[in-house]
Structure formats: structure tokens, C-alpha cells
Amino acid sequence: MARGQGVYVLRLKGFEEAELERFPGEVSGLAEIGKAFNAFRKAGCQQICFAGIVKRPDFKALKPDMKGMSLLPKAISAARKGDDALLSFMIKVFEDEGFEIIGADEAAGNLKAPTGLLAGPAPSDEELQDLRKAAQVALEIGRLDIGQGAIVANGLVLCVEAQEGTDEMLKRCAELPDEIRGSAEARLGVLVKRPKPQQERRIDLPTIGTRTLEGVAAAGLTGIGYEADGALIIDVDAVRDLADRLGVFLYGFPKDQGP
């Protein structure tokens, strides 16, 4: 790893990614928490980074080990409060066992989003106005534990992200009536991604990658706004190149001031 430490990858059953098989590690069921703790200790792990996408499981279908069995009722009751409560609960479980949880930005070479213009053309006043409104909507949506993204064009909220994810939201945006959205010829509207205000920031920060940029361009939007230090830019060099090429701006606004 870039930081010179060894890596041990515990892959979760049902969510394994083939490219991770080249790292030392093993596969564990989602509720085999005792097995996971033992595996990490045996490998000498002290820091743990949660990464990748894990869909909310069907709790009734899980096969917990002893440790998992003792934690499952609390996990289910946390899950009823929302994704965020479930993640915070899982972090607590690992911390109680003495592990340190670190963010994906600390563990890998991804860029934690900086303030100001990162790539593409500088946003106009109108575009900044849409960015500000989308940032406000995303904040409210986050406070309600609904999601981390929103799209605003000309002051109108086109889409709000919930469980479908950003790529799906962008596809839907591209299918809205022509009259209310932009196009390749006349770009209009801004996507904003930001964390939920109450969320655990070491896991599940919103991410921006080349696929996000392609979706934004296909939906006729002008750019992407994100909270500085509150989003991860995946493969930042490729993202910057593509943003310049597509003419899509990437703009980080400070968390406290708002954009």
C-alpha cells in the first residue's frame, strides 16, 4: 500500500470483488463477526477501513456465528433507524474490540475533495446559484437520512437521491422533459453531493468518479458541487482530465459557510 503497510482484505460473502482476490485475506459471511475479529487479529490488523458497496441485507437470511448472534438484535434495531445508525453501530462494534477505523481517503490514494475549482470551467453566477440551492436541498435530505445528492436547474429541484444511487438519479434526470433541463448544446443545472450532517465521516462519504462525470454530461448538467473534505474523488487525475475534456466543472464548497 502507498503508506507502506501491509494489507489484509476480508471480503464479504455475496459482495466479493474478483480484483481483490490478489490480496491476502479471506471471505466471511456478513454476520460472522466472531470469525472476522479472529481473522483480523491473526493477520495482525490494528486499523480497519470499510470500503465498497454493501447492500442492506435481508436480516432473516443471515447466518450469524456466536458473536454475530449476540449483536444481531441491536443491529436490526439500529437498521430500523436508518443506514447511518446501522453504520455507526458497526463502527462501535469494531472499536469496542480495540480496532481503529480509518477512512478510505487515509487508506488509499483517493483525494478528499478540496475547496474551490478542481477542474473544468469556472461556474457562472447562475450556476453557483443552482449549486447553492442543490447544496441546501442535499443538506436537508441528509438531515432526514434520505440520501446524499440532489440536482437543481434554474432554481427547480429536478431530482433527489434516495436508495437508487447517483448513477440512477443522473439517468432519470436525462429523461426529464427537455423544457426543464439542459442538453449537450445548452447545459443547465448542477449536481451536488455531500455527506449527511450527522453521519459518520470515516465511512460512506459520497464519491465522485469518471462515471459520475459521464452521467452529469449525459444529463446536460453544467457541473458538480461537493462539500470540501466531505467527498472522495476516485482516481483524481482521470477525473480532472475528463472534466476538462467534457467542460464540466468540479467545485468544492466549504462545509460551514455553505457554497
Added chain:
Amino acid sequence: MARGQGVYVLRLKGFEEAELERFPGEVSGLAEIGKAFNAFRKAGCQQICFAGIVKRPDFKALKPDMKGMSLLPKAISAARKGDDALLSFMIKVFEDEGFEIIGADEAAGNLKAPTGLLAGPAPSDEELQDLRKAAQVALEIGRLDIGQGAIVANGLVLCVEAQEGTDEMLKRCAELPDEIRGSAEARLGVLVKRPKPQQERRIDLPTIGTRTLEGVAAAGLTGIGYEADGALIIDVDAVRDLADRLGVFLYGFPKDQGP
């Protein structure tokens, strides 16, 4: 008409529906307000009901008459504040000319949604819990002038409606991962539709029809909640029959108490 009055239908250019051609009336451009006022007066209209779907126009492409020209700047500035401000502005314009604006429930035979169970099986405690949360989310979404609907399953907000409309939201819900939503075999989750708290209630009330029910069933949801007196049931007999047949509940909660 059921109330024994004559009907005059002004059809808006670009949004004409063929089945309305059998009524007396004519076609008018969206910004030909002077022409519309004259037509209504000549036909002896005193009450006006706004009905049907009008997409937000491209203001730059409108062809206003003299009256339209004088109103357009204010309409555009209202539109920037959101759909609701634009609709309220349009109502004010008609009222200032001496017309009375009446709701679609007053004008036609549709049912303004009643309190309590209208059709289908009575919701369980868990289903009422999802209904309550969806009602709360829809209220917040409405307050932000985003939309009038939300879907919650097992405490998780699956979808929030913005510009895409309810049918699109239901389609998206049906495509979410199996783990977080219901199915035909094991129904889960509730759609709630309610007006924005600050909105003009004589136009643009949320509607529920047979297509809504079909979408709800296809998405594996258990039922539909709506604010009593805050939604229109279109073709209520057909809706009630279909709800019973599909086993989908229709439940009206009082506006002030919440569900």
C-alpha cells in the same frame, strides 16, 4: 357537467388532449393571456378550474400577446422560486381579472380523499409505521417545494419524488435491490402522497388513480397513504375495485394529526 353548468374548455397549445375537443372551447398559446381572458368572457365563464398536466415551459420560446408580455417578467421571477410560486402567481392573475378559481374536486365527479380506510386490507402496525414515516418525509419534501410523494419500507426511505412524477418513482422503486423492498409474494413498504404544506390547494392536488395502484402493486408495496382532503381519487369506483382486487390498501390520514 354533473353540477348542471355549461363547460367551456380552453386547451393550451402543446398540451391539447384529443378527448377534450368534443367540448366547446378553443386552443390558446401558453402566454396568450389576453386572448384567454377574452375567450372566457365571451363564453360567459365566471368560474375557472385548472386541470391536466402542463410542463414548465421554456420561457424564451413563448409567444406572448400584449397582456402576456406585461405578465411574463413576473411569471419568470415567480417560476425561479418554484412551481408553487408560479401556480399561485397564475391564480392571482385570474382572480385580479374577476374570475373565481375552483378545484377539480368541485368541478368534476372525482373524490376528495376521505379519512380512514377507503379500500383494500387494513394496514398492520408495521405498515402504519412506514406510512407515518413516509408522510413525515413527504411533508418535509413538500416544505422544500421538491415534490408530493415518498416511499418508505421497513423504516428506510426508498424513493423521493421530484420532477419525474409518481409513476416514474414507482418504476424505479420496483428496480431497487430485492433486499430492501417488497415483492408480489411478500409485500413491504408504503407510498404516501400529500400536498406541499404551503401550496395552493385549488390546483395541483396529488392524484391517485388506477395507474398509481398498478405501479404500487408492481413495486411490491403494501398500500398508499394520503392526506385526507389533500388528494384526489380519480374514478373512485374503479380505484376501489382494483385496490380490493390487488390487496393494496388506500388510507387517508388527517392533515393536522399526522397519520
